[in-house]
Amino acid sequence: MLRMSTLFLRTLREDPSDAEVPSHRLLVRAGYVRRAAPGGFTWLPLGWLVYRNVENIIRDEMDKAGFQEVHFPALLPREPYEATGRWTEYGPNLFRLKDRRDNDFLLAPTHEEMFTLLVRDLFSSYKDLPLSIYQIQTKYRDEARPRAGLLRGREFVMKDSYSFDLNDDGLRESYRRHREAYISTFDRLRLPYVIVSAMSGAMGGSASEEFLAPLDVGEDTFVRCTSCGYAANTEAVSVAAPAPSTATTPPARVVDTPGTPTIDSLVAFLNRSEELARPEGTWDAADTLKNVALMLVYPDGTRSPLVIGLPGNREVDMKRLEAQVGPAEPMPFTEEDFARFPMLVKGYIGPQMLGEQSASQIRYLVDPRVVDGTSWVTGANSAGAHVVGLTAGRDFTPDGTIEAAEVLEGDTCPSCSAAMTIARGIEIGHIFQLGRKYAEALDLQVLDGDGKQVTVTMGSYGIGVSRAVAVIAESHHDELGLVWPREVAPADVHLIIAGKEGGPQRSAAEQIAVELDNRGIRVLFDDREGVSPGVRFKDAELIGVPTIVVVGRGLDDGLIEVKDRATGERRDVALNEVVSHLVDICVL
């Protein structure tokens, strides 16, 4: 039983000024967490109870699925991460530090290397596989900008699992089992989620899906098809490319277009020009081919220019681009870059002189919509001039295509051609088929039945544990406070005394509290003295325990009020029945 008279808790009457998102605001105000460092939080008793409930549900589902728990240090040496290339590829988000002897260490963001090495140390036969092991561990990422409280910290707790299989079929099966375990975990946690196709990003590997909680505060954007169920992170969306056209287009010609360095100004110019008027209607931004110059910066510091051609009505989506060019980081072209590559005329870049085979040798990739036979208005590589009718395949040949154009609401679904919708979400789980990247780099092999060495294939599977607490809060609250699902709530019953001090309410409440406690019901008992009923009600609503029990004026008639925090529904229950009534409610 938790007695509020002695509980280490202080609720705040006002919102903390630095908290923006509801989960952060309410978790601080209701006394669950306190900020302790940039991107780091202290769990107070109530918060830690919720955290442990969440952790235990995750652990329970992992164990049920037959995965085994281990525990690694968070502080790790550089060498294994050097061997897989992640020491450099992970970039500035990796927490690096040195010990007193000047040796490099890191605070692990994930543990692929260590799990791989551990299995290599202990196992060497196909008979040992398949194997799935996991840990629940504090992870570190040196986020440029921690924000939104627990949702994106620099220190957070993650459950990460790794599967080890002899072949691709085994990997698919391990992946499927993790996917099932994640579904039952998130269902039990009462977390809303959408499973979307994802990019594997810095982890490497092939197939990968994310579990996204669809919330506006999320920092991921995903699309969903309105008809076929296709869902994908925008980073992973592949554009439905039209079929190449073989129709003959008019020859390309250069026209003077003074003062048209932007797509808007160009389109306006085209529509003012009588000479360029089109029988089929007005010019649109989608008729233009926009060429965006970017500088790719590789982890080793080398830089190489890249020009991306895409329909003028779309912007380059930097997140999508990063997912394509990683580990290189794309940077916008600076004035110095333009000075260094004088053939790129800012505002008038055209594909005629681009491509690795061209004089400029600048790599030129286009959006998949720019297929052979499509005709464009685009830059003429000279200030104040554009080319009309420049046709892909005939007048220019890009080095390839790239998925970097922004995805727009209503874009066609790549699997069924219906329209797609866009929403925001926050990643609560991610499952990957890693393949052999880590096993190869760290030489994890086993003997197969024929006595041959075979490289093991791996999967990796993560759940943000501390983030899950925040996401549950984010999706389970109202204007009065938190509304915990019972599975993760810090208590089942919040028991309030609402009567005259020294009246019969206190002893009745005391008795109910003890009986509930004896029946195994988790009770948060507001036994504070000298606290007005209003404060007790407000605190109960803020703290968000699912069932609120009020011992108050009804006691004279032998009645106790039982209130559901989520629905607000209240009913009076006879004093001698209230305990068994509550047991019925609370035992799931």
Next chain:
RNA sequence: CGGGGUGUAGCGCAGCUUGGUUAGCGCGCCACGUUCGGGACGUGGAGGUCGGAGGUUCGAAUCCUCUCACCCCGACCA
């Protein structure tokens, strides 16, 4: 990384423009009394390196420089 904003008691804020008693208010906290079903009331208290460092000045919360932290926006278009 860039732009903007904010740092004054546990929380929310005023004071700063125009330097000058002992730095204020509300909430919370402590004591006593009253009150007791919706963040009660009275009286009396405790609590501050004014984010930090340096400077200007007879004198700095206030002016200047640097720095740290937090919040928001942008990460970008040709």
